[in-house]
Amino acid sequence: MTTSTITIATPRTARPKATPRQGRVLRLFLPLALYLVFTVVPFYWMLLFALRPAGSTSLLPWPLTFEHFDTVWNGMGFQVFFRNSVWIALLTLVFVTFFALMGGYALARFRFRGQKAFMLALLCTQFVPGAMMLIPLFNIFQTFDLINSRWSLIIAETTFQLPLAMILMSGFVRNVPVELEESAMVDGCGRIRAFLAVVLPLLRPGIVAVGSFAFIGSWNNFLFALMFLNDPELQTVPVGLQTTIGENTVDFGALAAGGVVAAVPVVLVFAFVQKYLVQGMSAGAVKG
Amino acid sequence: MPLTRPPGREEASSAVALAVPNHNRGPRLRRALAPYALIAPTILLLATFLVFPVGSVVYYALQHHVVNEPYDDAFVGLDNFSRMFGDSQFWGSLAFSAKWVATEVALQLLLGLALALIVNETFVGRAVARALVFSPWAVSGVLTTSIWMLLYNPATGVFHYLSEVGIGSQGTSVLGNPDTVFGAAVVAELWRGVPFFAILILADLQSVPRELYEAASMDGAGRVRSFFHVTLPHLRDAIVLATLLRSVWEFNNVDLLYTLTNGGPAGATTSLPLYVAQLARKSYDFGYGSALTTAAFVILLFCSILYLRLSKFGGEK
Numbered sequence: 001m002t003t004s005t006i007t008i009a010t011p012r013t014a015r016p017k018a019t020p021r022q023g024r025v026l027r028l029f030l031p032l033a034l035y036l037v038f039t040v041v042p043f044y045w046m047l048l049f050a051l052r053p054a055g056s057t058s059l060l061p062w063p064l065t066f067e068h069f070d071t072v073w074n075g076m077g078f079q080v081f082f083r084n085s086v087w088i089a090l091l092t093l094v095f096v097t098f099f100a101l102m103g104g105y106a107l108a109r110f111r112f113r114g115q116k117a118f119m120l121a122l123l124c125t126q127f128v129p130g131a132m133m134l135i136p137l138f139n140i141f142q143t144f145d146l147i148n149s150r151w152s153l154i155i156a157e158t159t160f161q162l163p164l165a166m167i168l169m170s171g172f173v174r175n176v177p178v179e180l181e182e183s184a185m186v187d188g189c190g191r192i193r194a195f196l197a198v199v200l201p202l203l204r205p206g207i208v209a210v211g212s213f214a215f216i217g218s219w220n221n222f223l224f225a226l227m228f229l230n231d232p233e234l235q236t237v238p239v240g241l242q243t244t245i246g247e248n249t250v251d252f253g254a255l256a257a258g259g260v261v262a263a264v265p266v267v268l269v270f271a272f273v274q275k276y277l278v279q280g281m282s283a284g285a286v287k288g
Numbered sequence: 289m290p291l292t293r294p295p296g297r298e299e300a301s302s303a304v305a306l307a308v309p310n311h312n313r314g315p316r317l318r319r320a321l322a323p324y325a326l327i328a329p330t331i332l333l334l335a336t337f338l339v340f341p342v343g344s345v346v347y348y349a350l351q352h353h354v355v356n357e358p359y360d361d362a363f364v365g366l367d368n369f370s371r372m373f374g375d376s377q378f379w380g381s382l383a384f385s386a387k388w389v390a391t392e393v394a395l396q397l398l399l400g401l402a403l404a405l406i407v408n409e410t411f412v413g414r415a416v417a418r419a420l421v422f423s424p425w426a427v428s429g430v431l432t433t434s435i436w437m438l439l440y441n442p443a444t445g446v447f448h449y450l451s452e453v454g455i456g457s458q459g460t461s462v463l464g465n466p467d468t469v470f471g472a473a474v475v476a477e478l479w480r481g482v483p484f485f486a487i488l489i490l491a492d493l494q495s496v497p498r499e500l501y502e503a504a505s506m507d508g509a510g511r512v513r514s515f516f517h518v519t520l521p522h523l524r525d526a527i528v529l530a531t532l533l534r535s536v537w538e539f540n541n542v543d544l545l546y547t548l549t550n551g552g553p554a555g556a557t558t559s560l561p562l563y564v565a566q567l568a569r570k571s572y573d574f575g576y577g578s579a580l581t582t583a584a585f586v587i588l589l590f591c592s593i594l595y596l597r598l599s600k601f602g603g604e605k
Binding site: 028029031032035036038039040041042043045046049057059099102103105106107110112115118121125126127128129130133134135136137139140155156158159160162163166191216219220221222223238239241242244245250252255256258259262263266267269270271274275277278279 | 320322323324326327329330331333334336337338340341342344345348399402403406407409411415417418419420421422423424425426427428429430431433434435436437438439441444445446449479487490491494533536539540542543546547561565568574577578581584585588589592
């Protein structure tokens with residue numbers, strides 16, 4: 001044991017002695033390969049069913065067909081669901097990011113009475129069972145005449161995502177040295193101008209992280225859409241996806257093609273923000 | 289870092305500066321109120337759509353409130369709660385929830401920790417490997433369900449192909465069998481749950497000071513020893529917080545079980561939130577459902593406080 005060297009978190013150059021290649025394969029690449037198979041095979045399976053003709057048992061999507069996409073996109077209304085989901089997710093993104101910026105800045109840069117209590121309240125929201133809020137939320141939205149309106153989803157999603165987004169954002173604001181703002185204010189900027197000119201550009205990774213979390217979370221939400229929207233013209237992609245499962249005979253091609261439609265936007269967003277993800281998590285959620 | 293303003297911003301920001309005076313010139317009151325103004329929208333949202341609903345759940349819990357029997361609405365005190373104690377389905381769903389949370393969180397932690405340690409090392413193709421193994425994190429419950437239904441289907445899923453090459457038996461329906469449905473649901477949830485843990489742990493792993501490893505190495509500690517004496521203590525708070533948040537989310541999560549098994553077969557996978565959802569959807573019993581919700585909330589809160597105490601969260605490392 002004493003002869004082995006430490007490789008955890010140590011770049012190759014800092015390692016005193018070269019690790020035996022076999023150890024590295026067993027320790028690193030074999031488990032990684034196994035986990036990659038576990039991750040990738042389900043995605044591949046979905047693509048396979050979406051792209052090969054109905055009834056085919058080939059393990060390669062060949063001959064390639066787009067009939068299933070035509071079925072879900074034009075026949076099952078995914079064209080409409082997709083547009084609805086995009087609007088709901090984008091508006092949620094805007095609201096969550098904007099309010100999180102405001103509140104995160106307040107938490108990071110001001111000391112005020114009730115600050116601790118507010119932070120605690122934000123954390124406590126995580127214990128509230130969202131699924132169990134459906135009954136009272138339904139009643140509230142009915143009072144405001146928002147049932148069968150996309151605003152019910154946008155409001156509910158914004159409310160449930162905001163607490164964590166704000167904690168995350170306050171972590172990002174704290175990472176921007178306060179001296180930068182102070183010197184800008186000495187130079188004659190107001191607080192808001194100093195914020196817009198100095199802090200905001202430096203917050204870009206945080207804004208990207210928080211915004212994309214909001215988009216992905218809203219895009220994926222299922223229960224709120226199921227409960228608050230009845231009109232098929234207003235439905236979202238996850239509910240549309242559920243209806244392809246819900247029947248007695250499952251059309252696997254349609255299910256898979258619908259899955260691809262549901263996955264593409266979030267996977268694109270994920271690919272774009274992947275490098276900010278780890279940073280985003282360490283900035284706020286863990287360090288609080 | 290020089291204080292450079294991006295070009296084209298001058299006009300917009302000076303307009304704002306006119307509207308709101310400089311902080312050291314402006315009235316003191318305005319400065320004192322600024323943080324409250326900044327958090328006001330959040331407070332308004334949380335109060336209306338979170339705190340008020342929680343309050344009304346507690347209110348409903350003390351009522352007889354069945355939606356399709358509106359004339360029987362009445363204050364019944366703790367009747368709903370005493371009914372709960374005699375309800376075997378409540379205890380069954382609570383036991384399932386406990387088993388589900390414990391299994392999921394333990395496995396997600398172990399696999400997530402291993403995965404984070406692996407993708408924290410330097411190797412060719414690390415960025416691609418990270419992107420791939422983390423990608424299910426972005427995927428929703430319903431999409432996870434769709435994917436795993438395709439995989440688990442006895443006629444066209446992976447088990448069918450495996451049985452053709454002699455592994456397992458033909459026509460295995462893992463979701464239709466009470467003995468295998470738990471494992472099948474656990475694996476599907478692991479698929480999208482492990483990346484979350486891995487991302488969170490990786491984030492913290494990158495903040496371990498390198499000197500600690502060098503010092504441990506000087507003292508003759510091997511890889512295993514420095515993992516237990518340097519890495520793990522450093523990760524403790526992150527692990528406590530991640531397991532706590534994840535436990536609550538796994539407890540409250542409905543979408544996967546709702547769409548994958550709908551609590552079946554024969555109630556084998558009915559978690560407590562699923563039971564409440566069924567009460568609301570099938571029997572419209574909002575009063576009793578609210579009592580169960582209140583109970584779940586109290587149990588979660590109690591377990592969380594206990595867990596934070598026992599794990600000495602935020603204490604000396």
